[in-house]
Amino acid sequence: MSIKTNLKGRLRNTDLPTTHGLMPVFESITNSIHAIEDFGDVEQGKITLRILRSAQEDIQLQGRGKRGPAPSLDIWSFSITDNGIGFNDENMEAFETLDTEHKISRGCRGVGRLLWLKAFEYVEVTSVFEGDSEHKMLRTFRFNDTHGIHSSTTIAAPIDSSRETTVKLVGFDKKYQKNAPKTLPSISNSLFEHCLWYFVRDGSAPDIEVVDGDDSVSLFDIYDAHMESDAVVENLAIKSHSFSITHIKLREMRSKEHGLAFCASNRLVAEEPITNKVAGLFGRISDEHGDFTYSCYISSPYLDKKVRPERTGFSILETPKFQPKLFDNEELSMQEIREKILSQVSVFLNKYLQDNLKKGAERLNGFVSQKAPRYRYIAKKATETGFNVNPDIADKDLELALHKLWAEEEQQLLEDGHELLNLLKEGQKAEYEKRLPRYMERVTEMKMSDLADYVFHRRFIIDMFECAIQIGPDGKYANEDQIHELIMPMRVDSNDVKFDNMNLWLIDERLAFHYYLASDKTINSMPTINSSSALEPDILALNLFDNPHLMGENIGPELAKIIIIEIKKPMRDDAIAGHKKDPIEQSLNYLDEIRTGSVLWKGRPIPNADKIQGFCFILCDLTESVIKRCRIHGLKQTPDGMGYFGHNPEFDAYIEVSSFDRVLKSAKERNRAFFDKLGLPTT
Numbered sequence: 001m002s003i004k005t006n007l008k009g010r011l012r013n014t015d016l017p018t019t020h021g022l023m024p025v026f027e028s029i030t031n032s033i034h035a036i037e038d039f040g041d042v043e044q045g046k047i048t049l050r051i052l053r054s055a056q057e058d059i060q061l062q063g064r065g066k067r068g069p070a071p072s073l074d075i076w077s078f079s080i081t082d083n084g085i086g087f088n089d090e091n092m093e094a095f096e097t098l099d100t101e102h103k104i105s106r107g108c109r110g111v112g113r114l115l116w117l118k119a120f121e122y123v124e125v126t127s128v129f130e131g132d133s134e135h136k137m138l139r140t141f142r143f144n145d146t147h148g149i150h151s152s153t154t155i156a157a158p159i160d161s162s163r164e165t166t167v168k169l170v171g172f173d174k175k176y177q178k179n180a181p182k183t184l185p186s187i188s189n190s191l192f193e194h195c196l197w198y199f200v201r202d203g204s205a206p207d208i209e210v211v212d213g214d215d216s217v218s219l220f221d222i223y224d225a226h227m228e229s230d231a232v233v234e235n236l237a238i239k240s241h242s243f244s245i246t247h248i249k250l251r252e253m254r255s256k257e258h259g260l261a262f263c264a265s266n267r268l269v270a271e272e273p274i275t276n277k278v279a280g281l282f283g284r285i286s287d288e289h290g291d292f293t294y295s296c297y298i299s300s301p302y303l304d305k306k307v308r309p310e311r312t313g314f315s316i317l318e319t320p321k322f323q324p325k326l327f328d329n330e331e332l333s334m335q336e337i338r339e340k341i342l343s344q345v346s347v348f349l350n351k352y353l354q355d356n357l358k359k360g361a362e363r364l365n366g367f368v369s370q371k372a373p374r375y376r377y378i379a380k381k382a383t384e385t386g387f388n389v390n391p392d393i394a395d396k397d398l399e400l401a402l403h404k405l406w407a408e409e410e411q412q413l414l415e416d417g418h419e420l421l422n423l424l425k426e427g428q429k430a431e432y433e434k435r436l437p438r439y440m441e442r443v444t445e446m447k448m449s450d451l452a453d454y455v456f457h458r459r460f461i462i463d464m465f466e467c468a469i470q471i472g473p474d475g476k477y478a479n480e481d482q483i484h485e486l487i488m489p490m491r492v493d494s495n496d497v498k499f500d501n502m503n504l505w506l507i508d509e510r511l512a513f514h515y516y517l518a519s520d521k522t523i524n525s526m527p528t529i530n531s532s533s534a535l536e537p538d539i540l541a542l543n544l545f546d547n548p549h550l551m552g553e554n555i556g557p558e559l560a561k562i563i564i565i566e567i568k569k570p571m572r573d574d575a576i577a578g579h580k581k582d583p584i585e586q587s588l589n590y591l592d593e594i595r596t597g598s599v600l601w602k603g604r605p606i607p608n609a610d611k612i613q614g615f616c617f618i619l620c621d622l623t624e625s626v627i628k629r630c631r632i633h634g635l636k637q638t639p640d641g642m643g644y645f646g647h648n649p650e651f652d653a654y655i656e657v658s659s660f661d662r663v664l665k666s667a668k669e670r671n672r673a674f675f676d677k678l679g680l681p682t683t
Contacts, residue, residue: 007148015310016118021176022187023312024115025049026194028080028167029208030267033198035084035091035165036206045083045206051187052077052168053213075177077120077170082206086129086165087139096149115310117145121171128161136161184212192222193256194268197297199223200231200246201266226250231297232348238340240330243300245341247348249292256293258285260341262314263299264307269314278346280353280360282390287352296345302332359391367398374453375402377445378409413442455674461486461503462667469570469621469660477570480538483619483660484567488539490520504541506667507565507617507658514541514563523593530605531597537590539565542599560599560612564590565619570660573623583626584633587616588651614653622659630657638662 016023029047036045053073087095095113116123122144131137138161141152172180181187188210198205199219208219232247250256257273258281274296275281284291306314320333361383368379379387382405389398416439423432465486468478484490487503494517504511516528518540523533528542541563564587575582579589591614599609620626622642630637635644635655642662647654658666 008145011114011117011145014114014118015312016115016176017312018175019179020312021119021172021180022190024119024169025078025080026191027115027267027311028078028169029191029195031167032080032082032084032165033195033206035082035086038085039083039163042204042206047080047082047206047208049191049208049210050079050081051075051184051210051212052079075172075180075182077168077172079166079168081164081166083163084165086163087125087127088129088131088137092139113143116143116169119173119176120169121173124168124170125166126168127165128157128163129165130163131156135159136163184210184215184217187212188217188219188222189256192219192226193261193271195219196248196261196295197246197263197266197268197299199227200248200297234344234348236340236344238332238337241300241302241332243298243302243337243341245344246297246299247345248295248297249287250295251290251292256295258294259296260338260345261295261297262303263297264303264311264314266299267311268297269303269307269311274342274345276390278342278349278353279386279388280356281349282356282360282392285349285352285356294345294349296341298337298341356391357388360389363391363393364389364398367395368402371395371456372399372402372453373456374449375399375406376452377449378402378406381405381409409446413439413446416442455671458505458667458671459675461506462664462671465506465660465667466664469664480567480569480572483570484520484538487565487567488517488519493518493521493526504539504565506663507619509670511541511563511565514543516542523590523597529594529597529599531593533593533597535590535593537564537587538567539563540590540594541565561615562591562594562599562612563615563617565617566590568618568620571621571623573625575623575625575629577629577632582629583618583620584616584629584635584655584657587618587655588614588648588653591616591651591653611652614651616653616655618655618657619660619663620657621661622657626657640665 029049032047033045036042036047039045052075054076085091113123122142125139125141125143127139128136129139136157137154138157139152139154141149143149181190191208191210195205195208205219210217210219227248227250234245234247236243236245258275258278259271259273261268262270262272275283281294284293286292303314306316308315314334316337317331317333319335364379364383368375379402382402387405389401393401416435420432420435420439423429423435465483468483468486471477481490487506489501494514502512502517516526518526518537520536520538521540522536523529523531523540526540541561543561543563566583566587568583577585579585595610595612595614598605599612622630622644627644630644633646633648633655635646635657637644640662642665643656643658645654645656
């Protein structure tokens with residue numbers, strides 16, 4: 001007796017992913033459920049799944065002469081025993097014929113037995129069933145990919161035999177075994193999830209027990225532990241197709257995610273997680289009985305028709321296929337099915353998700369207002385269209401999500417802008433004028449968000465500056481390099497660094513405008529100065545204005561400026577005479593070296609470069625030694641008592657010495673109005 005087809009060829013063309021190693025076992029359990037239903041007594045039905053592990057030498061465990069626990073052994077085979085109708089003549093004939101239409105109304109495709117041979121070496125079947133006479137019959141056979149059905153016998157069963165069928169799947173393939181659950185609890189839970197539909201449907205399920213050595217688990221016990229309320233069933237239509245969805249709340253299944261379970265002909269086919277795909281559905285949710293995991297089981301005649309033969313997926317397009325309106329297309333895509341189902345899921349779970357939605361909104365609003373005001377507009381717009389966030393989301397992930405929405409909105413604005421221009425070019429002035437106000441409103445809101453981001457950046461830099469000038473936990477003050485980097489990155493010039501990375505506005509807003517800027521660079525390396533000096537000003541800014549008068553002999557120098565910024569370590573108190581110890585003298589020396597060389601404008605020397613205006617800004621704390629140097633240089637104290645200023649006629653330079661506290665206070669005052677508008681706190 002043999003299968004009436006090329007069995008090896010069919011096996012090659014049968015797909016079973018390595019992650020679905022237990023699918024043949026679960027299919028056999030489903031067959032047993034059908035066999036019990038066919039006999040007509042589900043309440044008395046009994047199915048036993050035995051996990052059979054490979055033999056192992058005795059192991060001495062910490063001096064005790066005992067065998068190792070069963071879960072530590074590899075699984076070699078499974079046996080499934082039921083008291084269903086068994087392999088009677090009708091069922092045996094169907095088994096001998098691949099692609100049989102026997103039980104096609106149940107979605108049986110006649111290929112489930114092929115899955116057995118994809119993951120197992122061979123199958124042994126023993127079946128005691130009701131015969132044509134009053135005596136029971138005993139049928140045994142083996143099944144493998146080489147001989148098909150062989151070693152078959154059918155005889156009268158012993159008089160005291162009970163109706164019982166055992167299918168033994170032998171020789172679990174290593175590649176499937178590796179990816180399959182291995183312990184009794186994990187196998188039982190996986191089987192329960194696969195068979196859950198039978199427990200919640202009308203008609204219930206037979207008693208199903210999983211046995212591993214001396215231990216066993218009843219799926220009814222798992223059901224009782226995990227199900228505290230009846231399932232809720234809804235019917236809905238998608239196009240002209242009817243669907244049934246069953247809402248289930250599962251308890252104590254911490255490894256299971258919220259998900260959709262697509263079924264075909266009373267069998268679980270595919271599952272997919274829906275965490276973050278429903279507004280407010282993050283992690284575990286709760287009702288009056290405590291935490292639960294949500295599952296939605298979906299069934300439909302459409303899914304029955306579209307299920308693949310191996311029952312590991314559906315022959316349904318992921319996205320809708322374009323069809324001219326002329327055709328009445330009733331084909332569905334997974335996207336259309338999923339969207340309609342998720343809409344119903346959202347309605348069902350709404351009352352359980354309100355707390356999550358509230359916390360998610362607080363998380364989003366707090367992040368935008370305190371850390372990323374640039375996204376205020378985009379967050380508002382996204383929230384209005386259903387965007388929601390996990391309250392536990394990391395700052396990085398939240399910013400990435402908002403940035404993605406921001407980029408999409410910018411692209412849409414660009415496309416809409418081109419479309420508006422085309423309307424104008426095509427003479428559709430009325431339509432252009434109709435759309436323009438809303439477009440400009442969106443553009444303005446986006447640009448205001450950019451401004452908010454810049455203002456927030458200033459607040460952040462001010463806070464960083466305030467921390468940098470305070471004494472640290474180690475009792476020490478920050479080095480001057482840390483403050484320098486905050487104001488301007490070191491060892492770069494204006495050709496190397498972005499404008500946004502310069503924070504010269506901390507000192508003076510006008511310093512943002514310059515022709516050339518160098519930070520911690522030697523004078524002889526600066527392309528705008530022809531000098532051999534190796535001195536390194538902390539920061540040098542050169543302002544040269546693109547004006548034809550600049551090249552004149554008498555007017556040019558007045559339009560240019562050389563700005564020197566010198567930064568010292570907070571609370572440093574060792575200023576003495578000499579250009580290496582006196583910050584004022586040090587700055588004047590830099591100025592002199594630059595003037596002594598020749599300043600270049602577009603590669604040409606500037607006449608009277610030695611008369612270019614000089615400005616020296618010294619940032620340091622007003623320690624006793626610094627105050628003494630200020631007085632020696634003839635500088636006057638500022639009205640607020642937090643700095644000194646004056647003009648040195650010998651070097652024709654304006655000098656301003658500001659304490660770090662004065663710089664901080666001035667920066668806060670200049671930006672206070674902007675901070676207030678954004679609702680940022682000020683001190």
